Amino acid sequence: MSAPEAGSRTWLVVLNHEEQYSVWPADRQPPAGWTAVGVQGTREECLAHIGTVWTDLRPLSLRRRMAA
Numbered sequence: 001m002s003a004p005e006a007g008s009r010t011w012l013v014v015l016n017h018e019e020q021y022s023v024w025p026a027d028r029q030p031p032a033g034w035t036a037v038g039v040q041g042t043r044e045e046c047l048a049h050i051g052t053v054w055t056d057l058r059p060l061s062l063r064r065r066m067a068a
Helices: 003-008 043-053 060-067
Strands: 011-016 021-025 034-041
Touching (some): 011 043, 021 034, 021 043, 034 043
Antiparallel strands (some): 011 021
């Protein structure tokens, strides 16, 4: 994908079962195990949202083990 194409594409914020975030092209179904969280926009907007909400980068399973 060329840089101009990436910049004009709409992206989704997706989340997996370990509460890890990523971005995915809005015109494609997220891969198995990933769910769209309802946020979409430019790649930069999506990454900014992820930077705001994903404050603990440890996977959910690790956070649960450490809390036990």
